[in-house]
Amino acid sequence: MEPTPFFSNLKCRECGRLYPKQAIHVCDFDFGPLEAAYDYAAIGRVLNRKTIESRPHTMWRYRELLPIDGEPTVGTQVGFTPLVKADRLAKVLGIRELWIKNDTVNYPTLSFKDRVVSVALSRARELGFEVVACASTGNLANSVAANAAAAGLKSYVLIPADLEQGKVLGSLVYGTQVIGIHGAYDQVNRLCSEIAGKYGWGFVNVNLRPYYAEGSKTMGFEICEQLGWRIPQHTIVPMASGSLLTKIHKAYKEFIQLGLVEETPFHMHGTQATGCAPISHAIKRGTDIVKPVPNPQTIVKSLAIGTPADGYYAIHSMKETGGSAEDVTDEEVVEGIRLLAEYAGIFAETAGGVTVAGAKKLIASGHIGANDSAVLCITGHGLKTQEAIIGKVGAPRLIAPNIREFEEKIYAPDAAAAAH
Amino acid sequence: MAAQETRFWLNFPPQLITQPLLWRLCREFAVVTNIRQASVTDEVGIVSLSLEGEAEEIAKAVGWLESQGVKVDPVEMNTIAS
Numbered sequence: 001m002e003p004t005p006f007f008s009n010l011k012c013r014e015c016g017r018l019y020p021k022q023a024i025h026v027c028d029f030d031f032g033p034l035e036a037a038y039d040y041a042a043i044g045r046v047l048n049r050k051t052i053e054s055r056p057h058t059m060w061r062y063r064e065l066l067p068i069d070g071e072p073t074v075g076t077q078v079g080f081t082p083l084v085k086a087d088r089l090a091k092v093l094g095i096r097e098l099w100i101k102n103d104t105v106n107y108p109t110l111s112f113k114d115r116v117v118s119v120a121l122s123r124a125r126e127l128g129f130e131v132v133a134c135a136s137t138g139n140l141a142n143s144v145a146a147n148a149a150a151a152g153l154k155s156y157v158l159i160p161a162d163l164e165q166g167k168v169l170g171s172l173v174y175g176t177q178v179i180g181i182h183g184a185y186d187q188v189n190r191l192c193s194e195i196a197g198k199y200g201w202g203f204v205n206v207n208l209r210p211y212y213a214e215g216s217k218t219m220g221f222e223i224c225e226q227l228g229w230r231i232p233q234h235t236i237v238p239m240a241s242g243s244l245l246t247k248i249h250k251a252y253k254e255f256i257q258l259g260l261v262e263e264t265p266f267h268m269h270g271t272q273a274t275g276c277a278p279i280s281h282a283i284k285r286g287t288d289i290v291k292p293v294p295n296p297q298t299i300v301k302s303l304a305i306g307t308p309a310d311g312y313y314a315i316h317s318m319k320e321t322g323g324s325a326e327d328v329t330d331e332e333v334v335e336g337i338r339l340l341a342e343y344a345g346i347f348a349e350t351a352g353g354v355t356v357a358g359a360k361k362l363i364a365s366g367h368i369g370a371n372d373s374a375v376l377c378i379t380g381h382g383l384k385t386q387e388a389i390i391g392k393v394g395a396p397r398l399i400a401p402n403i404r405e406f407e408e409k410i411y412a413p414d415a416a417a418a419a420h
Numbered sequence: 421m422a423a424q425e426t427r428f429w430l431n432f433p434p435q436l437i438t439q440p441l442l443w444r445l446c447r448e449f450a451v452v453t454n455i456r457q458a459s460v461t462d463e464v465g466i467v468s469l470s471l472e473g474e475a476e477e478i479a480k481a482v483g484w485l486e487s488q489g490v491k492v493d494p495v496e497m498n499t500i501a502s
Contacts, residue, residue, distance in 0.1 A: 025496070026427070031429070134501070160500075189499045192499040289459070291463065301502065307498060
């Protein structure tokens with residue numbers, strides 16, 4: 001197939017130098033991260049609301065704005081998850097209008113990572129990689145393993161050796177090669193970067209990172225389209241590296257540039273767990289210097305990145321849009337998970353609890369207006385982090401198998417409680 | 421053994437910002453240092469640094485920097501994702 005002209009180059013986010021569309025991720029000049037650049041004039045000539053609406057309900061309906069040359073070959077069913085209006089939760093959080101972007105039901109591995117992985121692996125195929133890999137503690141590993149299996153690519157997943165068995169199973173089941181590495185987080189990181197540099201593997205979050213990261217934009221595109229082609233006033237995003245927040249921001253800007261949405265004021269807000277909140281703390285200190293957190297201490301493992309690679313850019317996205325950041329304790333995370341489940345019927349992993357609890361604080365503090373409208377980005381399913389809430393959401397009430405006991409122990413006390 | 425080039429981000433905590441650590445690094449290890457970007461505030465010093473030399477010598481130099489209290493990350497610093 002003839003390459004499409006829309007995705008033009010890789011470009012350094014620091015100095016703007018252009019690079020060819022290869023498996024590279026760092027600028028040779030200043031070590032700045034590379035990201036995909038596009039020919040927006042060419043895209044504008046072919047892409048409009050009608051065209052997009054005529055396409056299948058997957059994230060690939062925005063394919064001109066994704067960094068591949070041909071048609072997608074991996075994860076073709078990913079995305080277009082529900083945007084749910086959550087009136088009951090809105091009331092509890094104290095805001096006029098609230099929407100949930102529900103990536104807990106993203107296909108196939110129940111997290112937003114399927115978006116980034118389908119782009120990275122589609123590009124990996126175009127670049128001729130036969131082996132794909134990632135270094136991950138959970139969601140990313142599951143997604144690489146599943147999508148690679150479906151596509152017939154050989155995959156390696158590198159993990160810290162002491163990772164919980166439950167998380168490892170979610171990758172092993174797909175037949176991927178799971179490699180446990182003895183050592184501290186930093187040592188594992190270093191080895192992975194060396195492996196990526198030495199062998200001809202497509203490492204989705206190393207040498208394929210510029211492609212991988214762009215997949216996150218589709219969450220922003222979908223939010224706009226599902227809101228009736230408009231940008232939400234407030235978007236609240238959980239932050240690990242900070243990449244997702246910057247990419248949703250980029251998505252909104254691209255839609256404005258292409259005339260797909262009207263340019264209305266919008267604010268990007270980020271949330272973290274207090275036990276690992278380098279980006280939130282920088283925002284609160286009023287600086288763009290991110291101080292690393294050497295030993296993250298939180299139940300929110302999926303956000304526990306002490307040295308966030310995109311922290312600087314996330315801070316600038318929040319500042320540029322008049323947004324803010326907040327961090328929440330582990331107790332508040334559990335409360336956030338419960339609120340989302342009890343008032344919106346959505347069971348999210350711990351990162352979702354961070355988003356809900358963070359939004360609650362931002363509304364209470366006035367950073368998000370009570371009369372405004374907001375979208376919460378919920379990125380992964382609660383079944384993946386059940387251990388975080390075991391013993392914290394109550395237990396079944398046990399009775400003998402007869403109606404008398406049901407009436408005495410359940411019905412009567414519940415009726416009495418309801419009467420009060 | 422052949423020389424190689426390795427790229428790092430260095431993070432200096434406040435108490436080390438005024439110390440001439442990279443000068444000492446050059447004197448004590450057989451590595452070529454090349455600063456490509458730097459940002460220094462009262463709170464933190466961030467330097468992007470390329471080290472060229474034999475792998476063993478680079479590892480020793482990195483180990484020494486870490487022993488002094490500098491955080492040293494490969495440019496792919498958050499390779500591990502959730």
